[in-house]
Amino acid sequence: MGVEITMTMSRSARFLGPAAATALLAVALTGCGGASGSSSDAGGGATAGQSPAPDKLADDPLTAVRDAADVTGRTGSVTAATQLTTESAAKKADFTGSGGYDYGKRIGRLEVQVPPGAATTGNLVEVFEPGTVFLQNSGAKVPAGKWVKLDVRQLADGNLISNGATDPATAAAALRGVQQASVVGDETQDGVPLKHYKGTLDLAKAADATGGPAANGLRMAAATFTVKEVPFEAWLDAQGRLNKVTEVFTFAGVAGSKDPKDQVKVTSTVSLTDFGKPVQVAEPAPADVVEMTESGSPK
Numbered sequence: 001m002g003v004e005i006t007m008t009m010s011r012s013a014r015f016l017g018p019a020a021a022t023a024l025l026a027v028a029l030t031g032c033g034g035a036s037g038s039s040s041d042a043g044g045g046a047t048a049g050q051s052p053a054p055d056k057l058a059d060d061p062l063t064a065v066r067d068a069a070d071v072t073g074r075t076g077s078v079t080a081a082t083q084l085t086t087e088s089a090a091k092k093a094d095f096t097g098s099g100g101y102d103y104g105k106r107i108g109r110l111e112v113q114v115p116p117g118a119a120t121t122g123n124l125v126e127v128f129e130p131g132t133v134f135l136q137n138s139g140a141k142v143p144a145g146k147w148v149k150l151d152v153r154q155l156a157d158g159n160l161i162s163n164g165a166t167d168p169a170t171a172a173a174a175l176r177g178v179q180q181a182s183v184v185g186d187e188t189q190d191g192v193p194l195k196h197y198k199g200t201l202d203l204a205k206a207a208d209a210t211g212g213p214a215a216n217g218l219r220m221a222a223a224t225f226t227v228k229e230v231p232f233e234a235w236l237d238a239q240g241r242l243n244k245v246t247e248v249f250t251f252a253g254v255a256g257s258k259d260p261k262d263q264v265k266v267t268s269t270v271s272l273t274d275f276g277k278p279v280q281v282a283e284p285a286p287a288d289v290v291e292m293t294e295s296g297s298p299k
Contacts, residue, residue, distance in 0.1 A: 069169075105281070152216050152217040173210045174230070175206070175232065202229065225249050241275060251266075
């Protein structure tokens with residue numbers, strides 16, 4: 001087993017409940033062991049106790065990056081492109097995805113391209129809301145065309161990486177926990193002038209700043225990941241909107257191990273475009289959602 005079948009195994013594991021999903025997250029990524037594990041939400045709006053975010057990029061790096069989730073949320077909607085790379089001692093796999101997020105309705109959709117060699121055929125489709133995710137073609141024992149609904153607390157990583165992507169709302173919400181930030185420089189991407197930042201963030205503090213159901217995934221990931229000072233890079237435009245963010249997560253591929261060779265690194269990149277362009281996203285019809293038993297089979 002290796003990371004080329006990462007997400008298929010992880011999805012099957014999560015229907016065994018939170019404890020089993022935690023124990024099997026690293027198995028899915030490394031094939032060699034196990035791992036351990038209200039104010040605003042990730043969609044936008046100022047965090048309780050904060051002043052409204054500025055309408056232009058703040059001069060202070062910490063303020064600019066921490067405000068990015070709220071500033072971006074006020075745009076109404078975005079189109080997202082995602083890339084997630086998992087790396088263990090001997091294995092590497094890449095997942096790419098695309099979709100959109102509606103900040104007003106607080107719902108988004110991503111379609112993730114599964115790499116060759118995975119047991120799942122076709123693409124994984126994910127519809128996500130604060131604290132909840134619907135999965136189609138998840139690799140579990142689910143009839144074709146049907147969806148599984150999960151609370152993100154059932155997932156060892158809080159759904160930050162286990163479905164082959166970090167959703168754009170959560171990736172931005174993680175920046176509320178930035179502890180260190182500095183300016184790398186000015187860059188232009190796709191004709192847009194951007195300010196490039198780098199630093200570290202704390203997922204537990206991001207969860208505290210986010211609050212509500214949208215914080216649940218951040219809290220789960222904070223408990224599971226072994227590197228607590230998460231490295232990030234962020235690119236913001238002149239209005240302070242998040243155009244691109246890269247976050248690097250690490251967890252033990254062998255339960256409890258601190259040995260570098262047992263660590264799994266996951267690099268997640270989310271790029272945002274089409275600010276304010278409407279996106280069409282809705283929950284799956286109730287008739288198309290199936291419940292799972294503890295054994296991982298549909299009821």
